[in-house]
Amino acid sequence: MKLRIGDLIAFKKYEDIYDELKSIISKESFPKFGKVSRVYDSINCFEIEEGQYVFDQGLIDYIIKKSTNERFVLQEDHYGMYVIDSKSLSLDKIKAKVYNSRNKANDEAADMHLNAWEVIPYDD
Numbered sequence: 001m002k003l004r005i006g007d008l009i010a011f012k013k014y015e016d017i018y019d020e021l022k023s024i025i026s027k028e029s030f031p032k033f034g035k036v037s038r039v040y041d042s043i044n045c046f047e048i049e050e051g052q053y054v055f056d057q058g059l060i061d062y063i064i065k066k067s068t069n070e071r072f073v074l075q076e077d078h079y080g081m082y083v084i085d086s087k088s089l090s091l092d093k094i095k096a097k098v099y100n101s102r103n104k105a106n107d108e109a110a111d112m113h114l115n116a117w118e119v120i121p122y123d124d
Contacts, residue, residue, distance in 0.1 A: 003046055005122075006067025007036045009060050017059060025053065033064070070121065072099045074109050077116035086112060098122050 003009075014022070014030045034048030045054045073096040074083035081089035082096035086108065090096065099105040102119050109117040 003036060003039050003057060003060075003063075004067045005036055005039060005071070008064040009034055009036060009048075010062050010064055011055075011059055012061045021059075036067075070100070070102075072102055072105045072119050073097065073122050074099070074105050074114075075118045075120055076114055077118060083108065083112065083114075083117075096122075 010033055011031055014027045017030070031048060031051065034051060036046050037049045037051070038047040040046065040054070044057045046057060047054055073093065075081070075096075076083070076089055079089075079091075081091055082093050084090045084095045084097055097108075099108070099119075105119040109119075
């Protein structure tokens with residue numbers, strides 16, 4: 001399943017989770033629902049807003065609502081660096097400035113006088 005930031009998810013029942021997790025999270029602290037705030041695709045995990053844990057995607061029972069908020073970052077084409085503000089670039093995507101509109105990202109790239117750039121979805 002392709003999990004995205006902003007998705008609303010329902011967790012499996014506490015009784016159905018694996019015993020190792022039960023030793024870390026009490027039944028009272030285990031969420032029933034949550035809004036995804038960060039996704040770690042490489043390790044198949046995610047965080048929820050106001051949460052203090054990183055959860056395995058296998059704990060999701062179902063997605064209540066998929067996020068329709070599109071978010072974008074600017075990537076300079078020559079070195080593959082990401083725009084972090086109007087005067088700075090970084091190799092680290094996590095530091096990149098996030099845009100809510102493809103047009104705003106393109107406008108900022110033009111204002112920075114970048115020769116070549118790509119506007120890419122943030123949750124790639």
